[in-house]
Amino acid sequence: KVPLTAIRRLSIYARMLAGLEADGKQQVSSRDLGETASIPSTQVRKDLAYFGQFGKRGSGYSVKELGFRLRKILGIDRAWNVALVGAGNLGRALFSYPGFSKQGFRIVAVFDNSPGKVNKSWKGTRIQSIKELSKTVREKNISIGIVAVPASGAQEVADEMCKAGIKAVLNFAPKRLKVPTGCMQANVDLAIELENFSYYLSKLR
Amino acid sequence: KVPLTAIRRLSIYARMLAGLEADGKQQVSSRDLGETASIPSTQVRKDLAYFGQFGKRGSGYSVKELGFRLRKILGIDRAWNVALVGAGNLGRALFSYPGFSKQGFRIVAVFDNSPGKVNKSWKGTRIQSIKELSKTVREKNISIGIVAVPASGAQEVADEMCKAGIKAVLNFAPKRLKVPTGCMQANVDLAIELENFSYYLSKLR
Numbered sequence: 001k002v003p004l005t006a007i008r009r010l011s012i013y014a015r016m017l018a019g020l021e022a023d024g025k026q027q028v029s030s031r032d033l034g035e036t037a038s039i040p041s042t043q044v045r046k047d048l049a050y051f052g053q054f055g056k057r058g059s060g061y062s063v064k065e066l067g068f069r070l071r072k073i074l075g076i077d078r079a080w081n082v083a084l085v086g087a088g089n090l091g092r093a094l095f096s097y098p099g100f101s102k103q104g105f106r107i108v109a110v111f112d113n114s115p116g117k118v119n120k121s122w123k124g125t126r127i128q129s130i131k132e133l134s135k136t137v138r139e140k141n142i143s144i145g146i147v148a149v150p151a152s153g154a155q156e157v158a159d160e161m162c163k164a165g166i167k168a169v170l171n172f173a174p175k176r177l178k179v180p181t182g183c184m185q186a187n188v189d190l191a192i193e194l195e196n197f198s199y200y201l202s203k204l205r
Numbered sequence: 206k207v208p209l210t211a212i213r214r215l216s217i218y219a220r221m222l223a224g225l226e227a228d229g230k231q232q233v234s235s236r237d238l239g240e241t242a243s244i245p246s247t248q249v250r251k252d253l254a255y256f257g258q259f260g261k262r263g264s265g266y267s268v269k270e271l272g273f274r275l276r277k278i279l280g281i282d283r284a285w286n287v288a289l290v291g292a293g294n295l296g297r298a299l300f301s302y303p304g305f306s307k308q309g310f311r312i313v314a315v316f317d318n319s320p321g322k323v324n325k326s327w328k329g330t331r332i333q334s335i336k337e338l339s340k341t342v343r344e345k346n347i348s349i350g351i352v353a354v355p356a357s358g359a360q361e362v363a364d365e366m367c368k369a370g371i372k373a374v375l376n377f378a379p380k381r382l383k384v385p386t387g388c389m390q391a392n393v394d395l396a397i398e399l400e401n402f403s404y405y406l407s408k409l410r
């Protein structure tokens with residue numbers, strides 16, 4: 001069973017490789033692959049070993065081939081349809097974030113429960129009433145949901161998503177959610193990034 | 206040297222402990238402490254061992270005392286002043302996110318370079334011109350900066366921040382930044398969360 005920390009590093013390697021390929025580089029060592037993110041070459045090799053035999057001893061990895069294979073492993077060699085619930089400030093920022101579609105994640109539907117927002121359009125995408133979630137998830141083959149509503153509404157939105165057939169929920173609301181079996185969840189809490197800083201900064205004092 | 210992954214887990218334990226304390230619970234086992242985030246008790250004990258002797262064999266940890274000590278280690282037993290640059294959608298969502306101030310991180314200044322935004326106010330905080338960054342960082346004793354501008358402006362903003370005396374930069378722009386020694390940086394890329402999902406979802410097919 002591959003640890004989640006290894007899968008996250010695979011995403012970092014895949015981005016690195018995409019950049020190298022764009023620069024026309026053909027070969028890369030395990031040390032260079034981990035360099036930008038300060039990941040030791042031993043860790044890089046250990047992570048790749050979970051998934052097979054890559055590269056040749058002494059000559060490193062083929063940038064093109066390794067990138068291709070990692071994208072396949074990560075499932076980013078294809079597109080995924082995503083539903084966003086919560087058309088507020090965070091929702092708007094996520095909707096326009098080019099980083100998602102760059103990796104194949106297309107926000108194909110946006111939902112809200114405020115009459116002031118339903119039926120408005122963001123770059124051609126009509127904001128729909130949350131009542132239309134179920135129907136739209138089926139019609140648009142949506143497998144991933146993003147929860148960008150206040151804490152008070154987050155659990156109900158996650159329940160609706162999983163019931164509608166969404167398989168994975170990314171939650172931004174400051175609330176622990178419970179999801180049924182068959183539905184994955186991940187929580188984002190950006191304060192943790194700042195706590196990493198305060199850990200180091202308070203040691204400097 | 207404590208690995209960053211261990212420090213992130215410390216943040217998770219600290220949140221868990223704050224919740225338990227609010228519920229009036231007095232003792233907690235290493236297993237319960239790691240439970241919600243699926244962290245094995247062996248990992249919990251290993252993480253805590255970096256920082257000292259906590260708890261008693263057989264009776265677990267004191268919720269109050271361990272919470273107090275972890276907050277001290279993480280530096281969240283005090284407040285930190287934060288500058289936000291980029292008063293757009295993401296900036297607005299970060300500014301109003303209660304999760305930051307809850308952990309002691311106060312966004313005390315917001316900057317932008319668009320005349321349409323400078324001098325507008327967000328809940329009593331006047332959006333200032335980026336030209337005032339240096340002066341404000343000194344006046345308001347700001348040690349952390351958040352970069353929420355488009356990729357094209359991110360490096361310049363990070364340079365300004367470090368030059369002004371900010372010690373740690375949290376970057377949301379999709380661009381690798383270079384910061385001088387004495388300035389820390391971390392990058393947030395929410396697409397990585399979705400790639401974790403697509404890794405598991407594509408295995409299900």
Ligand SMILES: NC(=O)c1ccc[n+]([C@@H]2O[C@H](COP(=O)([O-])OP(=O)(O)OC[C@H]3O[C@@H](n4cnc5c(N)ncnc54)[C@H](O)[C@@H]3O)[C@@H](O)[C@H]2O)c1
Nearest residue numbers: 086087088089090112113114148149150153173188190302
């Ligand atoms: N995880 C983080 O680090 C982080 C950072 C910023 C914001 N947040 C969180 O993200 C959430 C959104 O923040 P924001 O600043 O965009 O808030 P916002 O108030 O601007 O937007 C919330 C939107 O959700 C809609 N909504 C509320 N309940 C709903 C429901 N039950 N169904 C459908 N739509 C509903 C509202 O009408 C509104 O449009 C909040 O929970 C906030 O705490 C988290």
Ligand SMILES: NC(=O)c1ccc[n+]([C@@H]2O[C@H](COP(=O)([O-])OP(=O)(O)OC[C@H]3O[C@@H](n4cnc5c(N)ncnc54)[C@H](O)[C@@H]3O)[C@@H](O)[C@H]2O)c1
Nearest residue numbers: 097291292293294295317318319353354355358378393395
């Ligand atoms: N990391 C992630 O997962 C993630 C998610 C969403 C958005 N983003 C990124 O966050 C950034 C902001 O996104 P947004 O949707 O809020 O964009 P936005 O266009 O709504 O806001 C950007 C703001 O920055 C200001 N600005 C631009 N250049 C500046 C400069 N040099 N100095 C000061 N201010 C400047 C603009 O005037 C504007 O107000 C973008 O880089 C976007 O790609 C990242």
